[in-house]
Amino acid sequence: MVGGGSAKQPKYQRIAEALKASVHSGEYRPGDRLPGENDLMDTYGVARMTARQALGVLQSEGIAEARKGAGVFVRDFRPVRRRGIQRLAADRWGAGQSIWSADIDSRELLVDHVTVTHQPAPAPVAAILGLDPDDTVCVRTRRFVLDGKPVLLSTSYLPADLVAGSPITREDTGPGGTYARLAELGAKPVHFREEIRSRMPTSTEADDLKLPAGTPVILVCRTAFTDDGRPVEVNEMTLDAASYILEYDFDA
Template sequence: MPEPKSRKTPEYRRIANDLRAAIDRGEYQPGQRIPGENDLIRKYEVSRNTARDALAVLRHEGLTDTRRGAGNFVRQFKLIPRPANERLSRSNWGEGRSIWSADMQGRPSSEDVTIGEIKAPERIAGILGVPVGGRVLRRSRVHLSEGRPVQLSTSYFPASLVAGSPITQPDSGPGGVYARLLDLGHPPARFREEVRARMPLGEEAKALKLAAGVPVVHIVRTAFEEDGTPLEVNEMVLDGNSYLLQYDIDA
């Protein structure tokens, strides 16, 4: 067979490298099936576990999807642009469009909205500037794109700030929660987003139907009033392969 580039590269990695190179060369297009376990067993004369290990490398790199009973398929990445600055500009939410619908080009959708008052978790209390255990309103939702769950979002507000407002209702009305904060006399003036990449927890992987080897983007957004008072903390977990985050910055 081909020359080992290094005596000590394990067989399963060499096989994985072969397959990856073939994908990069375009021999297997997105959505197409690549050779399966039995193909690799025959071609490379290895045991089943070694063939499996090779395929697992690609799966964990996020290059392929594995479908039981069918095979391994080159994954396709279609990115959802997420222009943070436009999304959060007052001219956007100030005029009856919600942040999320702006995202989806007029095809808003979310499900499993759950709302309730809870005792502030420590990290949220710290950001919102309320006592640990103080009351906060929690709004949780799953956002869909083309029927697929792509984002988990949980917002926290000081309970006293939003009591009795539509923010406590599943449908927060035109312009979303930021427009309602404006109605309450507390328009958000600045936002800060803190972004991390990590692997999903088991629950997140399930809720977002993530394939193995797909990282998530974890965003914590804080909305501030003009005077610097924090109004809302929004924790989001996005399918890392599906999103392209865009930020505009002035020099």
Template sequence: MAETARQIADDLRARISSGELTPGDRVPGEPALVREYGVAKETARRALTLLVDEGLAVRRRGSGTYVREFRPIPRVANKRLAEDGWGAGKSIWDADLGDRQYTVTDLQVYESEPPRQVAKLLELDESELVVVRSRRYVVEGEPVQRATSYLPARDVRESPITQENPGEGGIYGRLADLGLKPVRFTEELRARMPSQEESSLLALSAGTPVVEICRVAFTANGRPIEVNQMLLDAGVYVMRYHLES
């Protein structure tokens, strides 16, 4: 019985997980899969596309499909937002990456009218402005995330938050300096297909989805102080949560 593309992809994924196929190895190509599984060339192509879409493999034009060498990033929401990280002057990215290196590119800091949804989340009046911090994160040469933070301009206009480098502990550290320490966060996640512009921004392979996250930070008295809208390459992230009953 002919195997489906999903079954073939499952087999190839198992070979990757077991170490039979290691990072950088060439995945069996369409002709090899056609012979091994007795399927049509289109079915073999779909199986390889599934691996690429999942972020497990990459295509190299004129060469074939290879096991991706980039290690997934575990995004542990509970840990990365803990005060003992940013409160001690660390970047919240340290919780995700450990000793892996990252760079910030395309950084822009400016004042603007907020998008309608952002104004609603920050409970702002119509005429109020926000300070916008937009940036892209690149890990080991690969763009993995775009993040845009919005903060009420009336609260942060004269602070280091308006500078490219806000200092140790990032903007949460500076909010704490202003008496606006974030103590509670909410995050909403959804997966979707990217626009052409977003695919270009994150250098996504065709068919790769993104994860959209909207985080709101609250002060001790329940006031929303920051909205952060993030766009992640779904192929490089593992979402991890530590929960207690």
């Protein structure tokens, strides 16, 4: 090492901290371009890989986002609020409204892509729905976009014999959506369980959601039950964690 660089802390961390301080102080605002690899090499007298490492810290913490050929930019965080309980109140979807319309604050959440297929039930889904592993399920997948960016992947599983012949097996389920149709089939969902996890995305998920590095996904697995406790739907959702705040309101 040339100079008297003394601190026990790695160089790239010191550089990363200086950058983070500049971001938090407001010197760089969301959307601004940060100093690039070449700038950092000059400013701090380090090799390219070390400058890269420093910028990598900010990306892996979700503070910055690299755009190939353009630079590294400060990310903005403008999440949608998703109300997990009110949104599923029966008077909402019972009235013919889409569940999803309750979510948005002026921005539009649109369905990008829909598929409906029939498959043998995956083992964990079969276990929840109380099916045999060779029973078939109706699988509905949807992708939702907000401001042109995909933010939510949804895969819904329903027992094939329950929904056979209903609009649930078509792309457009009609007013009120799947739950209104289930009610018409005598399987009205009245109780819900949502399980929430978070982890880093697989490369496939990062691709589908166009996630920059450093963005986790939130996994929501919802099970819908009828009044006699029968599970009638399992819905696995993958959310861009930077796009969502989940809210649950309840009484003691």
